[in-house]
Amino acid sequence: MRISFSIPRLKAAIYSLGLAWRAKYLRELGKALAERKGMVPKATDEIRELPGVGPYVAGAFQALHRNRHASFVDANVVRLLSRFFGFDRDGETRRKRWFLNLVEHLFDHDYEPRTFGYALLDFTREVCARKAHCSACPLRKQCVYGRETIIES
Structure with missing residues (x-):
């Protein structure tokens, strides 16, 4: 599965929550969960x-x-x-x-x-x-x- 959300686009999506600084981490988390086929431990x-x-x-x-x-x-x-x-x-x-x-x-x-x-x-x-x-x-x-x-x- 390919994650296509760019970090700037993700930052914009979560800016109003005060979480823009976490965009990089969210993208990495998305990739890790995609590798696990969406399964959270x-x-x-x-x-x-x-x-x-x-x-x-x-x-x-x-x-x-x-x-x-x-x-x-x-x-x-x-x-x-x-x-x-x-x-x-x-x-x-x-x-x-x-x-x-x-x-x-x-x-x-x-x-x-x-x-x-x-x-x-x-x-x-x-x-x-x-x-x-x-x-x-x-x-x-x-x-x-x-x-x-x-x-x-």
Whole structure:
């Protein structure tokens, strides 16, 4: 199978998503999947071996597409958990062992992974966004940041 999408054309197609910088990786991934006849590996570790695929993409694919328990951590999840538990965060928080252990514990429960994953994405986009909407948050009484925000209001 021949992949005919040029990198500039791919960049243009994904520009509005803020992902233009990933065009090269997406093209490489497309080629690798074409060589595999479109078959994505079953194991998360094997998915991560595909070009341009890291922990977030592999975990999100497992949870959102295959409905399997898998964590996927981006800046939004780090922000949510740091606010809820009251810890400081930086650009490396999502890679720290203690944080990954916390995330694995939270993601490893008896729920439907796809539903939880989409709920988490929606929640961090709509409620616990960069500009928090604590007054609309159902977790505000348990949340360190939410309690502090309510007291300050």
